[in-house]
Amino acid sequence: xxxxxxxxxxxxxxxxxxxxxxxxxxxxxxxxxxxxxxxxxxxxxxxxxxxxxxxxxxxxxxxxxxxxxxxxxxxxxxxxxxxxxxxxxxxxxxxxxxxxxxxxxxxxxxxxxxxxxxxxxxxxxxxxxxxxxx
Numbered sequence: 100x101x102x103x104x105x106x107x108x109x110x111x112x113x114x115x116x117x118x119x120x121x122x123x124x125x126x127x128x129x130x131x132x133x134x135x136x137x138x139x140x141x142x143x144x145x146x147x148x149x150x151x152x153x154x155x156x157x158x159x160x161x162x163x164x165x166x167x168x169x170x171x172x173x174x175x176x177x178x179x180x181x182x183x184x185x186x187x188x189x190x191x192x193x194x195x196x197x198x199x200x201x202x203x204x205x206x207x208x209x210x211x212x213x214x215x216x217x218x219x220x221x222x223x224x225x226x227x228x229x230x231x232x233x
Contacts, residue, residue, distance in 0.1 A: 163191065163198055167212050168205040185219050192223040203231045 165184070166173045172184050179187065191198060200220055204213045220228055 163200045164203065165200060165216055166203045166205070167208045167216055169207045169209070172212070172216065181215060181219075184216070185223075188219055188223045188225060192225055196224045197227060198225065199227045199229065200225050201229045201231060203233055205233055 164175050166176075172179050172181065174184065174187055202213070202216055202220075217228065220226075
């Protein structure tokens with residue numbers, strides 16, 4: 100007795116992707132609508148001045164601006180070399196270690212020069228440092 104082959108009678112099932120795509124878009128829209136974005140402004144650490152804070156003129160005196168550019172450095176607009184910068188910051192740190200130091204790096208300056216300035220500030224105990232790029 101010979102058996103009949105059924106190979107020709109089966110067909111591969113077709114998968115309808117329309118319903119799956121519809122569900123994927125519904126899930127996507129659900130997650131987009133229900134997501135709660137983080138409020139970045141609430142996570143910023145902001146120090147407000149106390150009621151008996153210094154006046155604006157006294158605060159301006161406590162600012163130091165160091166500029167790092169391709170050819171060297173400057174303190175409050177006066178060009179200096181690295182050893183002179185170190186001596187000036189050492190003298191300043193002996194007087195007031197809480198002074199605010201703003202380090203401004205130009206776009207054509209070398210990263211190594213910026214690191215030298217930050218190392219000198221750290222070595223002399225100046226910890227209130229702000230970085231800017233221009």
